[in-house]
Amino acid sequence: MPPYPIVDIRPCKLSNVNRYILPNLLSPEESNFVRSPDFQLAIIISHLFEQNTYIAWRRDRTDCVVVDPGLEPEKIIEHLKQRGLSPAAILNTHGHGDHVGGNAALKKQWPDAPLVIGAADAEKLTDPRLNLSAGFGIPLISPPADATVHDGDIYEAAGFEFQVRAIPGHSIGHVVFLWEGQTPPVALVGDVIFAGGVGRTDFPDGDHNQLISGIRSKLFTLPDDTILLPGHGPATTVGEEKRNNPFAATGIQI
Numbered sequence: 001m002p003p004y005p006i007v008d009i010r011p012c013k014l015s016n017v018n019r020y021i022l023p024n025l026l027s028p029e030e031s032n033f034v035r036s037p038d039f040q041l042a043i044i045i046s047h048l049f050e051q052n053t054y055i056a057w058r059r060d061r062t063d064c065v066v067v068d069p070g071l072e073p074e075k076i077i078e079h080l081k082q083r084g085l086s087p088a089a090i091l092n093t094h095g096h097g098d099h100v101g102g103n104a105a106l107k108k109q110w111p112d113a114p115l116v117i118g119a120a121d122a123e124k125l126t127d128p129r130l131n132l133s134a135g136f137g138i139p140l141i142s143p144p145a146d147a148t149v150h151d152g153d154i155y156e157a158a159g160f161e162f163q164v165r166a167i168p169g170h171s172i173g174h175v176v177f178l179w180e181g182q183t184p185p186v187a188l189v190g191d192v193i194f195a196g197g198v199g200r201t202d203f204p205d206g207d208h209n210q211l212i213s214g215i216r217s218k219l220f221t222l223p224d225d226t227i228l229l230p231g232h233g234p235a236t237t238v239g240e241e242k243r244n245n246p247f248a249a250t251g252i253q254i
Contacts, residue, residue, distance in 0.1 A: 038182040039160075041229075044079055046070030049098040050232055054188060055079065056179075058159035063088040065158050066113075067177065067188050068231060069102025071138075076102055077109055086110060089157035092117040093190025094171040095124025095142075097133030099231060103142040114146035116155060118166060121173025122148050132203065149175060165218045167192045169211020170199030176219070184225035184237075193219065193228060195236035198247045215241075215248045 042055040048071050055076070057064035064085045069076050080087070087110050092100050095117060103115055103125070117125065124131040128139035149155055151166035155177070162177040170191045177188040191199035193215055201208040219228070224239030242250050 036182055042079060042083070044070070044072075044076050046072040046075075046098065046101070048072075051098045052229070052231055052233075053102065054229055055083075055085065056158070056160065057085055061159055062086060063158040065089050065091055065160060066106060067091045068093055068099040068190060069106050070098055071101035073102030073105035077105065087113040087158075089113055089155075090115045091155075091157075091162075091177055091188070092121070092125075093176065093188060093192075093231065094118065094174040095121035095131050096171060096191070097128070097131045097136070097138070097140045099190065100125055100131060100142045101133070101140050107143045114157075115143060116147045116149060117145045118164075118173035118175035119148035119150055120166075120168070121171055121175075124171070124173070151175070167211065167214035167218055168205075169201055169207045169209075169214055171203065172205040174199075178222075184223060184227055186227045186229065187219065187222065188229050189219070189231070191231045193236075193241060193245065193248065194230045194233050195228075195240070196245060197233075198245070212248050216250075220248075220250070 039056055039058050044053040051070040053070045053076055054067040055064055062084055064087055066087045069090060087106060090103060090106055090113050107115060122145045125142040126144055128134035128141060131140060133140040149164045151164060153164040155162045155164060160179050161181060162179055165176045165178055167176055168174055174190060174192060176192060179186045198211060201211055219238060220242050222238050226238040228236050228238060241248060
């Protein structure tokens with residue numbers, strides 16, 4: 001099984017893929033801050049799979065949400081302590097090992113922070129075979145979910161009101177957390193879509209057509225300037241991917 005990050009195994013259908021990087025986000029680096037009038041964002045990269053963990057908090061608050069704590073939780077914990085932040089929730093976009101590897105360490109440090117994941121991926125947390133970590137020789141077990149979410153749910157934590165959009169295809173229980181409390185909106189998309197790519201669908205519960213259908217119906221219907229924060233690689237926007245994504249762009253047949 002090849003390592004991350006990798007786009008879907010189908011061939012590209014566009015010749016020129018713009019590996020778009022938002023000017024105000026830059027390339028994701030450890031402790032790289034995104035500042036807006038309403039919130040702040042830190043990106044912590046776990047280098048084994050180049051996976052992005054996001055820490056988001058509202059201005060003038062010390063509680064935060066941690067999204068997809070990766071395989072180097074000590075860096076996440078250090079960052080939280082340096083900033084004086086406490087997680088009000090740990091959000092998992094899906095249950096693959098590179099996105100849940102830090103759950104146990106964060107729950108040990110902040111046991112009252114609820115662990116939240118899409119209902120259909122909850123079983124992956126405690127099963128190294130299902131979360132694919134066993135296949136990489138690093139079997140991981142996360143604490144079980146404290147709460148599960150479904151398509152259309154609203155989850156509130158740390159001053160954020162996230163709309164849950166279920167987009168299976170990379171993982172059967174994959175969800176996206178959409179925050180529309182600022183302009184432009186921000187979507188934490190996990191491994192659904194990347195800048196110039198989409199999530200792998202060659203896993204046991206993967207489905208390419210289902211993934212592309214979900215992207216088009218639940219992401220590409222958002223405003224073009226909506227910021228997409230993926231689980232690997234740089235940020236992008238809905239408009240950029242609608243125009244140029246070689247797997248999901250408007251007009252490409254699936």
